[in-house]
Amino acid sequence: QVQLVESGGGVVQPGRSLRLSCAASGFSFSNYGMHWVRQAPGKGLEWVAIIWYDGTNKNYTDSVKGRFTVSRDNSKNTLYLHISSLRPEDTAVYYCAKDLFMRAPTGVSYGMDVWGQGTTVTVSS
Amino acid sequence: TTLTQSPAFVSATPGDRVHISCTASQDIDNDVNWYRQKPGEATTLIIQEGSNLDPAISPRFSGSGFGTDFTLTIDNIESEDAAFYFCLQHDNFPVTFGGGTKVEI
Numbered sequence: 001q002v003q004l005v006e007s008g009g010g011v012v013q014p015g016r017s018l019r020l021s022c023a024a025s026g027f028s029f030s031n032y033g034m035h036w037v038r039q040a041p042g043k044g045l046e047w048v049a050i051i052w053y054d055g056t057n058k059n060y061t062d063s064v065k066g067r068f069t070v071s072r073d074n075s076k077n078t079l080y081l082h083i084s085s086l087r088p089e090d091t092a093v094y095y096c097a098k099d100l101f102m103r104a105p106t107g108v109s110y111g112m113d114v115w116g117q118g119t120t121v122t123v124s125s
Numbered sequence: 126t127t128l129t130q131s132p133a134f135v136s137a138t139p140g141d142r143v144h145i146s147c148t149a150s151q152d153i154d155n156d157v158n159w160y161r162q163k164p165g166e167a168t169t170l171i172i173q174e175g176s177n178l179d180p181a182i183s184p185r186f187s188g189s190g191f192g193t194d195f196t197l198t199i200d201n202i203e204s205e206d207a208a209f210y211f212c213l214q215h216d217n218f219p220v221t222f223g224g225g226t227k228v229e230i
Contacts, residue, residue: 115168
C-alpha cells in the first residue's frame with residue numbers, strides 16, 4: 001500500500017543542522033510532488049515546503065526560506081528536508097505528504113492525499 | 126490566504142449531524158480539502174476540491190462550498206468519527222490550514 005515513513009528527528013541544540021528523510025513506497029514516487037508540513041506543540045499545522053515531481057522546482061513558506069532545503073532522490077524514492085541554524089521555534093512534528101495528482105505543473109498543488117506519521121524535532125540546549 | 130475554521134471543539138452524540146466551517150480570506154474557488162487526524166494514525170484525506178469524497182471514506186461525510194465559505198458535514202455521527210478535523214487551501218502558495226476542530230463523541 002501507499003506509505004510514507006519519516007525519520008531523522010531528535011533532540012538538537014540550537015544552531016545545529018538536521019536532515020529529515022521520508023521513505024516512500026507503494027506508488028510512483030518520481031511522478032508526484034511532495035510536501036513537508038509541521039505541527040508545533042499545541043499549535044496548528046504549518047505548511048513548510050513543496051518539491052515538484054522532477055525536483056527542479058521548489059517552494060517554501062517565508063519563515064523557513066534560507067534555512068530549510070527540500071530535496072529528493074527519485075532513484076531512492078526518498079524525500080529530504082535539510083534544516084540549518086535550528087531555532088527553538090522549529091520544534092515540531094514534521095510530516096511528509098504526497099501531492100494528490102500526478103505530474104502537477106510547477107506552481108500548482110492539489111493538496112495532499114497520503115501523509116506519513118511524522119518525526120519529532122526538538123530544538124533545545 | 127487565511128483559513129478560519131469553526132468551531133474549535135464539538136461535542137456530539139451518536140446519530141447527530143455535525144457541521145464544520147472553513148472561511149477563506151479571499152476567493153479560492155473550490156481549492157479546499159478536508160482531513161482527519163487521529164492519534165497514532167496517519168492523517169487521512171476526506172474531501173478534495175471542496176466536495177469530492179475520497180473513495181475510502183464513509184458517505185456519511187460530505188463537503189460543500191465555493192469561493193470563501195466551505196463546510197464539512199458528518200451525518201449520523203459515530204464514535205469512530207472522534208478525531209481532529211482540518212481544512213486546507215491549495216489555491217495559492219503558501220498552502221494554508223484551518224486551525225482545526227476537535228470532535229468528541
